[in-house]
Amino acid sequence: SLEKRGCDHIFFVGFLGAGKSTLARNLGHMFNRRYVDTDRLVERRAGKTVTQIFESDGEAAFRILETKVLKSLSTGRSLLVSCGGGIVETPCNIELIHELGYCVYLDGDIDDSLRQIRRSDTRPDFRSESHAADLLRHRRPLYQQAADLTLDIRGKSFSEVGFECAELL
Numbered sequence: 001s002l003e004k005r006g007c008d009h010i011f012f013v014g015f016l017g018a019g020k021s022t023l024a025r026n027l028g029h030m031f032n033r034r035y036v037d038t039d040r041l042v043e044r045r046a047g048k049t050v051t052q053i054f055e056s057d058g059e060a061a062f063r064i065l066e067t068k069v070l071k072s073l074s075t076g077r078s079l080l081v082s083c084g085g086g087i088v089e090t091p092c093n094i095e096l097i098h099e100l101g102y103c104v105y106l107d108g109d110i111d112d113s114l115r116q117i118r119r120s121d122t123r124p125d126f127r128s129e130s131h132a133a134d135l136l137r138h139r140r141p142l143y144q145q146a147a148d149l150t151l152d153i154r155g156k157s158f159s160e161v162g163f164e165c166a167e168l169l
């Protein structure tokens, strides 16, 4: 099992469209554990949507809020935390995650992510597929560096991934 460190949150990281939020929510329901999503916590703090923050304040401002949100998780009950796909872009976030708990990287297929991105309208700046593919190439080593555990989710259904994670809890 995954117990370690001062806090024992479980952080899910991975690229946009990997299913981090759905997984954290489903596992939360199954195991009666609280789950949070860093994007939603950032939105609550800012009083704006992620899209609005990117548009009006820029990515750097968003990343600062993301770090504040992580720091705010340093007390309290253990949580399942679904992280924004870019959380690993800020080096100190990886350290924070390691201090606060255990990190699971949902390592998915770029084409699945691109399909998800095409379906969502929240990330107009991710529409360019070559941009998204470049970002993923840049981030994959960061996710791997952050991860205590990498789950290969390629070709797996939600319930298969859920089952594999459930075994860890």
Ligand code: S3P
Binding pocket: 014, 015, 016, 017, 039, 050, 083, 084, 085, 086, 087, 123
């Ligand atoms: C981002 C991913 C989004 C959100 C923000 C930035 C990224 O989160 O944090 O739009 O840089 O990859 P999800 O991965 O939960 O969609």
